[in-house]
Amino acid sequence: MSINGxxxxxxxxxxxxxxxxxxxxTQFAMARQSNVVSFGKSSKSPDDQAYLTHHARSVxxxxxxxxxxxxxxxxxxxxxxxxxxxxDKRVLAGPIHPCVKCGTPVNLMKTHLAWVRYxxxxxxxxxxxxxxxxxxDVMGVECKPCNLAASLREKRHRRRATRAVSST
Numbered sequence: 001m002s003i004n005g006x007x008x009x010x011x012x013x014x015x016x017x018x019x020x021x022x023x024x025x026t027q028f029a030m031a032r033q034s035n036v037v038s039f040g041k042s043s044k045s046p047d048d049q050a051y052l053t054h055h056a057r058s059v060x061x062x063x064x065x066x067x068x069x070x071x072x073x074x075x076x077x078x079x080x081x082x083x084x085x086x087x088d089k090r091v092l093a094g095p096i097h098p099c100v101k102c103g104t105p106v107n108l109m110k111t112h113l114a115w116v117r118y119x120x121x122x123x124x125x126x127x128x129x130x131x132x133x134x135x136x137d138v139m140g141v142e143c144k145p146c147n148l149a150a151s152l153r154e155k156r157h158r159r160r161a162t163r164a165v166s167s168t
């Protein structure tokens with residue numbers, strides 16, 4: 001639950017990281033996901049030939065609207081150790097693209113980490129709520145050394161937080 005002016009709001013999909021309002025069925029999100037790009041469709045440009053397969057997604061932030069996305073995304077990216085300037089970027093299909101953190105070339109045709117933004121709508125299917133993807137943009141990709149360093153920092157942070165809670 002969150003406070004929106006004088007009203008207390010509740011949402012089964014969580015709350016906007018920017019304004020705190022409950023999120024409706026249409027959502028904007030930022031996630032870290034594992035991707036592989038393959039090429040195969042006939043087209044003029046590599047971007048139009050590409051097919052993106054994602055293996056795992058970790059949602060980092062949800063926004064209730066495009067306006068909140070625009071206002072709050074820079075701070076969320078910086079908190080993740082990424083430049084705020086990538087909020088409006090779109091990585092084309094490559095097949096090689098520089099790491100958003102260090103510039104090392106990343107082969108998009110091999111499993112790699114990507115920072116994505118997307119819009120989806122929650123729909124009921126067979127009695128369960130499922131995501132229906134409207135659009136998805138890759139804002140940046142990350143090389144393995146930067147990914148491993150970030151994973152180690154996250155694990156250390158979780159351990160410290162667990163110790164702090166258990167010692168109280």
